[in-house]
Amino acid sequence: MHVDRTRADLAADGVRERVPDSEAPPSPTGVATNLRTAALWESVSRVAEDLQADIDRPLRVLDLGGGTGGVAVALATLGHQVTVVDPSPDALAALGRRAEEAGVADRIIGIQGDSSNLDTVHPQAQADLVCCHGVLEFVDDPARAVRALAGALAPDGVLSLVVAQRLSVVLARALAGQFGQAQHALTTPEGRWGPADPLPRRFDRAAVCELVEEAGLEVIDTHGVRIFSDFVPSAFVDSEAERQALLDLERAASSHPDFAVLAELGASLHVLAGRH
Template identity: 30%
Template sequence: MQSNTNFDGKSHAFARNIYGTTKGRIRLAVLQQDLDALLATLPDRPLRILDAGGGFGPLSQPLAALGHQVVLCDLSAEMLALAKQQVSEQGLLGQFEFIQAPIQSLRVAALGQFDLILCHAVLEWVAEQAALLASLEALLKEEGHLSLMFYNRDGLLYHSLVMGHFDYVYADLVKKRRQKLTPNWPCRPKEVAGWLADLGLVINSRSGVRVLHDYMVDKQFRLEHAEEVIAMELAHARLEPFMHLGRYIHLVAHKPRLFNCAAKQRHTTRAHTD
């Protein structure tokens, strides 16, 4: 059974409340920094990219502008309409295919496989998270990469402790009243890493998103000095211990070639028998 969250009726509020704020600018800046680092290691050719649960495509639109081909999938008709409008205004419609469907319904037989899959701020809205990751792995080419960002339960717990929200902590981080834009299923990073390992995916990099912003007591300062705050976020996103405190965690993982995995297994077996 699939249990996904549809943002129809909330799309403009989502775009405004998330991406129209310093928090959203930090998110985009950290993701862009990580994706730029990844793209610098890949062959200089057009990539097939799946933006899974991508909303209006704030990350895939810049990638399309670089010449890559994007399949943008989302449950929300409103989000996709907003994406089409923005993509059309940029003259990028030829770079996009739009699909309104659950990610879990996508099939390799229909779409083929992708060089890069983006799945940002989706996992925490899905009940069956391991199954979603398995669906993404099937759509990923060998030597392809997965850019996965998820709401960090550890960061949520730490923020709640720092802010003195002890009733929330005692309630196991479950609010009495569900907030419309608060994720339903925050993710434990170790659990997510375990699921990826079970699928044979290898994590290349980890970053924290909003490792400082949400812990700054002076809200006026962070508003008036947004550029400095963003610069500090970028400087600390991959550093220990700060990355673990991010409200979101961004992982970049790759899918090794099968023969490399087999060779590694043979090497491990020989090492145990020698």
């Protein structure tokens, strides 16, 4: 069974847990409307900013599985040209509407496809930034998907790969008193806590880095996303000042050397890679 499914498909099935929150765009102030989304956007926007400074022009971006354009529209708003490849026609239609509303329709292209035919629907070796956020959990063959992403990457480009982490769900299940589920997630190859788990698989850092390196890329950086956010009660972040303080803490912890081990507990792992 092919499972290159969009977040729109999952939402229709009632799947919510651990599906990355990349569908909410940043607010005009630069702080995303969703706290979880904001933590990811902080990481992606920094990558785009650094890349643009290096090549001195707007980026050519490929967003595989970009859905309705949470990341794509935000990047297009910054002036970049973004191609979203997604298997869902409904998601692509929503992408078009969102791009029109944001005034960036001329900088976004939506193409129906997935990792299995990426080499035929998108030019090879031309994307400065390739985003693949919350997709590897669902594809039939993650290694093949990463090879396809590597093929689309320009010689000096960067792959931004975000995956759900195994250790995060182990801790979350344990804190919820579901000790059997925590052990199941820790010890099974897929990192799932049981049959009702909405994700087909989760990853640890070593597994993701191995996929990237086998695809001929070199890992540039790895850091946790949402190290604290998923464990902080919502009552503690009910004001904009508290939300911003938590985001600042996330940013500082994700790059702090003494917190490297805690990055493994982030809900997601953000891996940056480029060519050797």
